[in-house]
Amino acid sequence: MFTLRNRTTVKESQVGEAVELVEVHKEYSTDAGVVKALAGVSAVFEAGTFTAVMGPSGSGKSTLLQCAAGLDTVTSGQVRVAGAELSGLSSNALTILRRDRIGFVFQAFNLIPSLTARQNIELPRRLAGRPAPPGDVDAVLESVGLTDRAGHRPSELSGGQQQRVAIARALVTRPDVVFADEPTGALDSASSREVLKLVRGLVDGPGLTVVMVTHDPRAASHADRVLFLADGRISGELADPTADLVAAQLAAMEAGA
Numbered sequence: 001m002f003t004l005r006n007r008t009t010v011k012e013s014q015v016g017e018a019v020e021l022v023e024v025h026k027e028y029s030t031d032a033g034v035v036k037a038l039a040g041v042s043a044v045f046e047a048g049t050f051t052a053v054m055g056p057s058g059s060g061k062s063t064l065l066q067c068a069a070g071l072d073t074v075t076s077g078q079v080r081v082a083g084a085e086l087s088g089l090s091s092n093a094l095t096i097l098r099r100d101r102i103g104f105v106f107q108a109f110n111l112i113p114s115l116t117a118r119q120n121i122e123l124p125r126r127l128a129g130r131p132a133p134p135g136d137v138d139a140v141l142e143s144v145g146l147t148d149r150a151g152h153r154p155s156e157l158s159g160g161q162q163q164r165v166a167i168a169r170a171l172v173t174r175p176d177v178v179f180a181d182e183p184t185g186a187l188d189s190a191s192s193r194e195v196l197k198l199v200r201g202l203v204d205g206p207g208l209t210v211v212m213v214t215h216d217p218r219a220a221s222h223a224d225r226v227l228f229l230a231d232g233r234i235s236g237e238l239a240d241p242t243a244d245l246v247a248a249q250l251a252a253m254e255a256g257a
Helices: 061-068 091-102 115-125 134-143 158-171 190-203 244-257
Strands: 018-028 032-046 051-052 076-081 102-106 175-181 210-213 225-230 233-239
Touching: 018 061, 032 233, 051 190, 051 244, 061 076, 061 175, 061 210, 076 244, 091 102, 102 158, 102 225, 115 158, 134 158, 158 175, 158 190, 158 225, 190 210, 225 244, 233 244
Parallel strands: 051 210, 051 225, 102 175, 175 210
Antiparallel strands: 018 032, 018 076, 225 233
16 A cells, blocks of 8 residues: 555644745846745645645746745745755755655656656656665555556556656655646646546545646646635635636636736
């Protein structure tokens, strides 16, 4: 059975903060001046929960994900992942934390065409000089329903199956949190539902923590809550979302822009 780091049940996992942002600001210098991508964002992502982050184009949602995941540095404020303050880590320590405690899933599957599903899952750990135990790879393949596709190359898999391989690759280190950036953006409706049902099951079962950026109300409806961003600030929150409620909130935001 696939389990996460020091976790065996959802009840045990849903204690504590997997990720915390405190008054996070992120600014970029451009030829036109300073762009404030994030303007004082504070948010907590509890362990064992599924949060969707939404907002209009340019609202800062992708920047929030990148800063929370340690892929980008903040201008000011604090980001904590698994209890570690990211700004206090050396470059090497930050690399190790991302490798061992954080999983990433993106819109592009980023699979190596010449490698099998199993080999793609194993590759990041092998490149880091820390091969995953075969039992761990078997467990994540089973958790995403691809045991019988382990020897297949990406071209022999559907889009939904390829994204499940990417999810398995993110899970093999047993991370504290998985950050997903538009994970269903390249999939058809049926494959999207398949992937989101899988993610929902991994949250409800092993207690995975997921932070997902999406533009799709139907995708967001699988989450426990939705955070809405506008102009680099959190403008609202919706618990127990439905696709209709999310769409209505987005429409209201656009009407008020």
